[in-house]
Amino acid sequence: MTRTDLQRAEPKPTGVLSGGSPRVAALFLTPALLLVVVFLVYPTAYSLVRSFFDARGTEFVGVDNYVTAFTDDRTLVALRNTVIWVLVAPSLVTTIGLVLAVLTERIRWATAFRLVMFMPLAISLVASGIIFRLVYEEDPDRGVVNAVLVSVHDAFAPAAPYAGARPREGGGLVAGPDGDLVSAAPVGPRDAVGLAITGFDPADLPPRAAPAVLPEPGEGLRGLVWLDVGGTPDRTGEVDAGERGMPGVPVEVLDGDRVVATTTTGDDGRFTVPDLTDGRYTVRLPSATFAQPFRGLTWLGPVLVTPVVISAWLWIMSGFAMTLIAAGLASIPRDALEAARVDGATEWQVFRRVTVPLLSPVLLVVFVTLVINVLKVFDLVFVIAPGSVQEEANVLALQVWQVAFGAGGGDQGLGSALAVLLFLLVLPAMVFNIRRFRGDRP
Helix, strand or coil, X not given: CCHHHHHHHCCCCCCCCCCCCHHHHHHHHHHHHHHHHHHHHHHHHHHHHHCCECCCCCCECCCHHHHHHCCCHHHHHHHHXXXXXXXXXXXXXXXXXXXXXXXHCCCCCHHHHHHHXXXXXXXXXXXXXXXXXXXXXXXXXXXXXXXHHHHHHHHHCCCCCCCCCEECCCCCEEECCCCCEEECCCECCXXXXXXXXXXXXXXXXXXXXXXXXXXXXXXCEEEEEEECCCCCCCCCCCCCCCCEECCCCEEEEEECCEEEEEEECCCCCEEEECCCCCCCEEEEECHHHCCCCCCCCCCCCCCCHHHHHHHHHHHHHHHHHHHHHHHHHHCCCHHHHHHHHHCCCCHHHHHHHHHHHHHHHHHHHHHHHHHHHHHCCCHHHHHXXXXXXXXXXXXXXXXXXXXXXXXXXXXXXXXXXXXXXXXXXXXXXXXHHHHHHHXXXX
16 A cells, blocks of 8 residues: 555544634634623723712722722732732742642642641632631630730740739729839838739639738838728728738839849738838839730731631641642653762752752642732632731732722722723733743643
C-alpha cells in the first residue's frame, strides 16, 4: 500500500469537531453569552452610568460622586486599609504557602496535612468570621487568645493577692495618685488605726484569715487591715461580727515621702511598727497588692482590629496557596535539584537558587489571585469587627455596601462610583492573570 493510499484511508474529521459549522457553535455559545450579558455586562454598564447621577438617580451630577469618594473621611480610611491589605496579606499568604508546600514534601502524611490546611477554605467566610470573633474575644473566659496570654502572664507574674480591692468610704483609707491606698489622716507612733478594705470577695480570702479585732493603742504604731463587707447593722469603719482580717498585706510607714518602716499584716490582719520617733506619719498600702489582674489585650479595638481580620484571612487562604504551590513544586524537574546538590549546594541554596526561580510563574499567579481576593474582602471585616470599630477596620468593598445600602436607603450614586473604583483596582490583576493563563496554554 502506497503512502497515498494510507492518506486516503485516514478518517476525515467531522464538521462539528473541526468547528466548521458556525450555527452549531452559536447554539452552544448563546446560553453562556446570555448569562455573561445579564450578570456581568449589564450590571457593569449600569453601575458606570448610575455613578454619574445623584442618590435618587434622577439628576445628573457628573463626576461629583467621584470627587466625594476621594474627599470623604470614611472612604479614605477604607482606601487606606485596602492598601494595607494588598501590601501585607497576599505576600504573607504566598510566603506561608511556599514554606508549607516545601516542608510537606518531606513528611510522610503530606496529603493528610494538606487536606487539613485546605479545610478552612471550605468554610464560609461568615462562619470563619464568627469563629475568629470568639477567638479574639476580650474576656479571657471566652476568648482563646486572651486565655493563653493571661495564663502565660500569670505564670511569670502572679496576679495581685487582693486584686480589685478598694478602700471603704469612711474606713480610714483613701486612694493615692499612683493607686496606693494611704491613711486618710496622719497617725502617731503610738496610735491604733483601722484600715477598712472593700470590693473583694470574702470567699477568696486566704484560708488562714482570722477574725478581725481592732488593736488597742500601745507601744508602737498598731493597726488592722480587714475586709469590711458589712454586717447587721453595718458600721462603717468599725469591725462587724464575722469580718476577717487580710493577711499578707505589705504596710509602709512614710515620713513625708520617705519610707521609714515596713511590715506585713498577720493572719488576723493586724500589724505593729515599733521604734518610731515622735511625729506624724502616713500609712501606705502599695498598689501592687490590689492591682487589677491582667485580662489580655483588646484585640478587637481600633488599633488591632485590622491585623486581627488579616490573621483570619491568612488562616483561610494559606491552604489554598499551599495547594497550588505544591502542585507547581511537583512539576519541577528533580534532575535540576539533584544536580545542585551534587555540585555541593546546601538545602537553603537549592531552595533559594533553584526551587524559587523555577516556581516563580506559579508564585506570581498565586500572588495576583490573592490580590484580587483581597480587594473583594467583605465578609470577614463585617463579621469580626464590632460595630463600634467597624469604621476603623473598613475596606473598600464593605464601604460600597454601607454607602449604597446603608441607613435611610443609602446613596446608590456614590455607591456605584465606589464600585467602579473597586473594579478599576481589580481590573489590572484580572488582565494579568488572564494573559498569564493564555501564555501557559500549549
